Each structure stands twice: as structure tokens, then as C-alpha cells.
Amino acid sequence: MPIHPPRQRSTGNSERPGVQQAESALMEHYPRLVRLAYLVLPPSLGRHRRVLAAHAAVQRALPGVRTVPEAPALSRVPAQTRGAGRSPAPDGTGSAYAWMRLRVLRAALAHERRPRWWPGRLPAPAALRPSLPAVWGLRLFPQAGGAAELALDQALSAVPGAVRAAFALRLLEALDGPEAQALLTRAGSPDPAGAVRAARLLEDADRAGAEELLRSGEFDPCVLQTRPSDLLRRRHRMRAVAAVAALCVVAGGLVALTERGASAPAPGGGARSTFAPALDPAALLTTAAEEWADTSRIDFTAWPARGDRTEDRPLLSRALRAWGHTPDSVAVSATPGTLAVPPAQPPQLLYAGEVDGAAVVLLHDRGVRVVRYAEPLTGSAPPALDFARTDGADVTTGAALVVSRGGDRARFLMAPWISRTTTRDLLAPDSPARTLEVNGDGVTAAVPRPSPGGRCDSWPVLQLRSSGRIVENHAFLLTDLGDLAPVHLTFTPGPAAGAGARQPREATSTPALLAWARTACSLTALRGTGVRAVNNWNFAEQRLPESGTPAQWLCTRADTWQGPGRVLVQFLPPSSSLTGPGTVVADERDTARCSRFGQHILAGTHWKAPSGRWYVLAAGSRAVSRIEATGAVRDAAAGTTLAVRAPRDASVELTARLREGGSLAAVR
Template structure:
């Protein structure tokens, strides 16, 4: 599974107020992330040593002054959103100039605590890319740095960034300027997560080398390491259940976090619970697999989930929080698959997959996928293992049969997929996600209500494939994707929930060149934003479609705006170039190259390299534009 940077921690819904315990739990759990955020936003002119200490200082002062505080309006975990907002506000205040007529703000003064005497503390040095990014960020003002960091490190969209900066005290004009300025710096989220910007992993050097003996330097450095890293992150404590495998060293946890690490507190659903439950989703999956009683394995999986060590490969689909469980999770599966031990867990919002080799814990992997709001169709299977181009699933208890279809060969018979008693499928070749697209295997799952087609897009949960108008999609047949299956590669590893294919127009081509087909595919994501929309054009006899337009922000071709318009330059068999365009049924006229034609189809002669604008209109006078 492709790695990706984790996004901000999420929760079912924000509350009106938060209490100090919520904020404290979020601060302890996400302390390194919050200090990194402060360090990146603080003014570079403070110097690396003071930036480190100030970053820790503002993070430590992020708790509410009273027992409760109003929750931020932004979504996600309200406790984390609150302390993040407090950290951001203090970091921005630290960059304000001092004024004679006003008392300085607390963040503008040197931090009282933490304080380290006789040492200079600074993060580990990075490479040339980190240095270049640091220089570019140094040239930005505080709000622009904050916008860049919230976009790259916290993975917030512009709307959420705007809300957060306004709540932090920035004016609307400053926020608008900050968003525009931040967009001029190349997005490099991986560099923001590098040790160069980690104020919790530090180098220490003496301030006066000539007056200190060698042993004194070592003692002071050791004491500083304990003060800065031990006291700030919390000392080991609480009950111990044994070795934690690939997990990082433990730290102090709140009671809910401590309970989440206890295998005995895992929820185990009865095998027949789904038959009488009003819900049909991951919450009624029973615990399956031969190792559900292996407490050592379950303990390691929970410990790595809470605090993955440096050797653990962690990946999360976009929009999915990669933080520790908020409380005891639900066990879905624990067993041996091929050469690995695999554990699947569910916390109400995410499916989490832990995998370790049979012969040890070195090379363990931890994968997160957001599945909140999944229905029976979207909780039919979870990836257990991928190896050598093959994929193996665990199917839902209500699935009665599984089969494999090559979407590029719709006339070929389906391949029946065998399953074990616990719902584990036999391995089969995954779709061609790279290189030439010569086949595309999709998984069909059958239950009491029918058969649903899904596709592996590099996530833990396969994406549901539908077809039809965006406001009334229905389950696909393999033939519906024969010409467009290869376009699914564009939706890989983007947290896709479902993909709809809509054949919205057929167009007779000029000079009796046959009839072309226009198709719009739209991939909806679990996080609700960043849909990936493509309009495809296919000429008679062609084995594949051509991408006419694409967008990641347009509502077109979706349930809220079931309108679409696209055009391409096309050459006839006689060598004449045309602009051919087609809109959906409600497009009443199309305008391009100075010509307006009634209806939803247009074909006009154009020069090969001519730049032509294309617009359409509806019967009510509405304007329709192409995807952007």
C-alpha cells in the first residue's frame, strides 16, 4: 500500500464545549506533532535554539485555563482542534512586533519553561531539500507559513485553513493573502515531516566549550535530554503486559488510552450479530481467524498502533487519521496469511491493519483506512494481504459468493473465487495499476440483495463501482467498464469510496466517421472532498478512451450538479481537424469557435493548434463550463 502522510486526528463529531481532560489527552497523544507545528510557524529570526524552546513552551500552555472551553467550529477531534488552535495562535503572536503602547503578549517573551542552561538545542540537520524549504519558509510571514504548514502537515483544505486562521486572530484580508502566498511555495509534505523540523529529536551543544570539562558536558547533555524529551513527553508508567515488538517506548497515557492497549478489552462481536442488527457494516463483523486468542500478538498490534516504532512502515489513505485508538477497538481478524501474521481492527471510524513477519516483528507494517458511514456495499471486504501482484481479501459475513471479472474482457466468463470457512478468499491477480493496462481484475461480491462490483485501488477497502446518472447510480456490470477501466488508475491511493461511470452522450462524428461515446467517471472519497472527475472520449473501434478533461474540485458529474460538458480536437479519416464536444442531456446549446449550436452536441472545423473556449447553457439560462 502506498504510504502517505497522516492527516489531522478525526472524531465522529465536534462538541459544543471540551473539558480539560479532552484537551490534555489530545496534547499528550499528539505532543510531537503540535510542537513541530509550532516550530514551523514560529519566526525563523528567533534562532533554532529559542525556536525549539518556544515551540515546547507554547505547546505546554495550550490547555484550557478553566475546566471547559468552547470547541472550535472546525471538524475532527475537538480536543485536538482546540490545542492545535491554541498552539497556532501563540506561534503567530510570537512573530508580532513589540509595541511601546501595549504590554507584550506571553508568546513574545522568552519562555520561562522549559529552560536549559549551558546548552544549545537544535533539531537534526537535514539535506539540501530541507534547507531549501526552510529558506523559502523563512521568506514568508507568519500567517503564510501557518497556511503552508496546515496544508502540508495537517492536510487541511483551504476552507478549513481559512476557518482556523480566522479563529487564531487573523483578519480575512490577511488570511486571503496568506493562502495565496503559501500556494507559491511548492507543496512538500514529506519534507515537513523530516527530522530537520522535529523539535523533539535534538542535538545538544555547550554554549561555552572552553570552560567545561569533557565529563561535565556529557552530564549536562544527558540531563538536558531527560528534561526536554523525558519530562515533555512523559515518563514510562502504568501497567505492562510484556514486550511490545516494533512499538516505540511507552509514555504516559490517559485511562482511555491505557485501556485501548489491553487485548482483554477488545470488542468481539458474535458470529450471528449481523443477522438481527439494524446496521450492516463493519460494526457487526465477528472476530475471525486462527489467532484471535493470541494475546501476545494482539498486544503487539495495539502497542504499535498507539506508538509505532521507527522501523514500522505506516501508511494512511488521504483524510485518514493515523493516531492512536481513542479507546478499546473491535477485533475483526487475527491469523496467519502467507508468510505474515495479520490483525484487523476497527475503531468506529477506521479499519486498521497490522502485519508482522512470522519469524519476528522486524519489518512490521501498519495501515489505516477511513470507513465512517460505510454501508453493506462498502463494507463487503477488506484487504488481508498483497504479495507478488496478488491480493487476498477477508469478506463480510453476509457475503455468499465471490468472483473475479477482467473488466477489459467483459465477454469472458467470471472466475469463481474460493473462500475459507472464515471468509478469506484465495489470492488473485490485482488490477494493472502501473505500466500498460492489459487487464483489470475486479472483485464481485454477492449477498442476499444482489451482486456488487468493486475494484482494488491500493486501499484497505476496495472501491464500489457504479454506473448511471450521478443522481441515481446503480451497481455496475463488467461490460459498463470495458472502455473505461484503465481510467481507474488515476484514482489509486486517494481514499476513494466509490467510482461512478456515466455514459452521458453519443455523438455522430463528421464525414460519416461513425459514432463516438462520451463518458464521465467520478471518484468520491471517504473524506468527502477532492473528488476525481474525468470526461472520456472514445471513437468507434478504439480499444481505450481518451481523457478529454479532468478535475479534483468541480461538482460537475456529481449528485449535486449532474451536468457535464467536454470537448476534444479530433482528426477525421480525411485528415481534417474538428473540435467535437458533447454535454449531458440538460445542456440546451453549446458555443465554441464563434459558433453556437442548439442541443448538447457540437462539431466545428478548427486549426490543429487553435485555442478554443467551450461553454454551454441550459434551458433556464444557466452556464455550463468544462472541467477545470
């Protein structure tokens, strides 16, 4: 059963989203849109101007406020968001994201059609507006890649923008040929069919490799390096600018003195804030109690407001004021990649009540963040403000939030679609789940947390079940890794003879629980890193030399809310204990390995047999057809595993060949 809602298609070609819909799509998919614009823009701009032009094209894609009415939603969604961030339709129509993508594509393609003398090489209307973002005194460059990235960049530089656009749409946006051609036609490309054919020639050599390269830092204009510009020329310009600025300051001071009386604030009033409307408790959004059962968007937008203080205007005002103008006395924490900035629009109220001696308010910022405000009811301890990313949450990753955490225990606020709440210990896979009490507001009883210290003698998790009103017979596991949103645990079983690639599934089966019993303690390394989900992939089984007993190879992949992932490759030899820990043989960050974008893996380790002899063991995923060892020992084996006698400290290089062609190096 799929965890994520299916994509929605539409037959309409001209539906224009409202400003709020478009802004939500832009905020949620900003890096994706900027990368697309950067790939399509002409390389002749230079990397600095190309970076700025890509950001400008995306930021200018928002529709005008005065002429755009709210568009009717394509599918039923909670009333307060009215379709923000709907799933993009593959054909390029029928969603706020697809409409934004089309505008970005048009703007990027227009650069090549403008004369070189045109200001900024932008289309006429945009050229008349100030060019933002603007950077003075620095040059911006994406991270440098290797030889493969350079070769791809040179190949893309030699083709027209429409071909680059088709290439990006097929590999990054997963559009097929007709869909990419239709989108290029709407974007104004003169020969979309030819562009798609040329793009297909570029990707024929190694489609998977090209897709991985396009997602690398070389083509990411959101992760940048800086260098100074021409310092001598800048010094001369600064002197002239300083003289003009001094004159402006004098003139501005005179004007301010003459109008001071008119602009003074009213008695008893504070300074007005740009975010004042978003910080008004009366403007807080709420969702109807049963909306979750009648919407295709099952995430935090479907949560109703709960708690016995949802009408406490002073409490809500203090929470919003602390968010908008955080004083130094408030303790602030944020998961990696989360902006601790005021909201641009009124947030959604999820909870307001008293928990464990504190008044707690949970707010949701338009599908992007969840914010927790907590003030002690007694004593002099300062309030706390916690931020966490939640963009792209679904029925599992949007199923619970930490409402109170202290010491070794925590309480959670459950999603309204959770029908059964239990707990279990991952280090006791043969023990049944235990019922967890939940009060009328959806707050659980206090439950143990995984030990924050060095000990790992238990690993408590939540085992939840979704209501049959939205998902049939769906149970899943969540664990607390120190952030507001608990982490979703999944499992991918080993390859079956003659079967294709297998997909992650819920970690509630016996094989999944047994695998997690031996690897749960490795989750300690992921605390507080903004992890969204962790999957255990049993990618190979190997018969050990001398005894022939089976050992397992697991790739534990942690996906963050930011996007980059981390993998731990673990070797699990036979053990007399159900919780005998494995050996971590590789640890790699910011990688696509062990995901659907990196489905091939090879790993190796030194292993001592009961006889005292040492071996080099290696294993690869299902597509590996041959493994070779070079260096201190040389050997090769057909299939997905290799075992060769070698000294304990032997330096060995491992490579593999894939059935469909190509080679693979071992992960380190």
C-alpha cells in the same frame, strides 16, 4: 434498489444519546458540524475568532459523562456500538447526530444574544470554562474564494443569525421549511418562521449555485490558511510570560523532587499511557456471528471476529501496543486523510490469523478507521501497520478488506453477508465471472491485482453478491487500488428520451461492463489516493460529423473517503476493439462535478475525422439546451452536442445554456 440504508425517523423529541453515541456522531460528522456553526456565528467576530468559536461550539456540544446514561437505540445495531453514528433524521430528532446538531445550533445562535462585554461572547456556563481550541501567535482564515463567494458572505452578514441558520439547514442539511422551522424553534430562535421565509428569499435566485458556494473552501473552517499576529506586541508579552514561566519551573522542580518517591513507577512496570484502557486486549470488542443479518447498520461494525488466533493474547497485545506506541522499526502507511493516532476507545476485533507467512490482525476503530497489523512469522523483517478510513461504509464499501498483499496478488477478508464470490477481468467484458474460493474464516484464495506498473493488459476485479437475507439479488464490483478497502465501481447509463436524471447503479450489466472495458486503465491514476467509489457516467452520445457513427462521452468520478472528488472526462470514439481506450479530455480535482451535487457538465475536444479534417466536438449533460463556441471559430448548436470545423490547434472557448436558466463553462 438503494445501496444505502434508508434514513430512520423518530417521533421522540427529547431522547438524549449516551456519551459514546454522541462522540461517534461528532467524530463522523465533525467537518459538517463545524461548517454549520461557522455559517451561523456572527461575522462581526472576525474570521479568526469565528473559526475558533465554530470549533469550540462543536467540541463543547458533547454531553457530560457523569449525568448521561446510555440511550436505548432507535434501531437494531451491533451490540458493541449501541447506535453510534445513526443516520440523522430529517426533522432534527431521534439520532445522536441530530441531538449534537441541535446543541451546536443553540451555541452558535447564543453568540448574537450575549452582550458585547461578555467574555468570549459565549453563554454563561461555557464562558466559565477554558476556551479551547486556542491559538497563540497565528491568525487562522478559511481559504479565500472568488467574487461569488464574497457576495454570498456579504449577503449572509447582513441578516440575523437565525436566517443564516435557516439558510444553512435548508441547503446543507437538506431540511424543508417546516423541518428547519421546528429545529430553529428547539434551538431558541425568537422568530423561526420569519427566519425560514428570509432564508428562502436568499436562495430563490440560484439555489443550486448557493449550495455549491456553501460547500466551497470560503465557508470551510476545517481547511485553513495562517498568518502571524502582531509580532511587536507579541514580543513584549513573551518577555513577561518568560519571567513568570521561569518562576513556575523552579517551583515545579522543587515539588517534583519532594514527591519523586511517591510518583515513581513500580518495579518492572512501564510508563502509564492515556490510551492504556483502549490498548488492553481484554477490552477488545467483538460482534456475534449472526448479528449482520439482524441489524439496520450493515458496515464493519457488523463483522464478527474471525481467524484461528482471535484468542492469542500476546499477538493481540503486540498489535495494540504497536498501534498505541508505534516504534521506529514498524513500517507505517496511511491512506490520505487517515490519522495514524492511538484509539480513544477499545477497538473492535475483525480478524486475527496467519496468512501468507505473517500473523495478521485487523481492528476497527468505532466506524472511523480500519487498522491492519502484520508481523512476519519468520525472518527479520519488521512488522507493518496500515491505516485506512472507513467512516460511512455500507453494504458494498464495507464488503471486503485486504488481509494480505504481495507482488501481483492479494487475499481479501470477505464480509459475513457476501454469499457468492467471483472474479472477472474488466478488459474482457464478454468473459464470464470465475468462482473464487473462500475458506471458513472468510479469507479468499490469492487473486491477481491490477498491474502496479505501466502495463494495462488486464484489470482484475471482484464480483460479489450479497446474501438474500439483507438485500435481494444484489451483485456489485470491487477493485484493488492499493488501500486496505477495495473500491466500489458503479455505472450511470446515458439519458433516455423524456426521462429524468438517472442514478448510479451496479456495474454488472452489459453496457456498464463495456464502458468500463474502455476506461478501466484510467483507474491507474487513482492508486493509493484513498478512493472509496468510482462511477462511470455516460452523460452524452454524439453523432460524429461526416460518418454519423455514435461516440460516447463519459465522466469518471472518484469519490474519496475524505469527501473531495476527482473527475476524468473521457471521449470514446467508435473502436473496433471492446477495450479501445478513450481520450481523457479533462481532469479536475476537488470538485462536485458529476455527482448529485454537480449534475451539469460540458466538455470538448479536438477530433480528427478519417478524411483528415479536424473538428472541435463538444457535449453536455441532459439539462444543456444550447452550446456556443467562441475564439478561433464561432458557432452554436441547439441541444446537447456541437461539432464545428476548426484547425488542430485552434483555441476555442465553450459555454452552454441550461434549460432552467443559467450558463455553464466547459470543464478543463
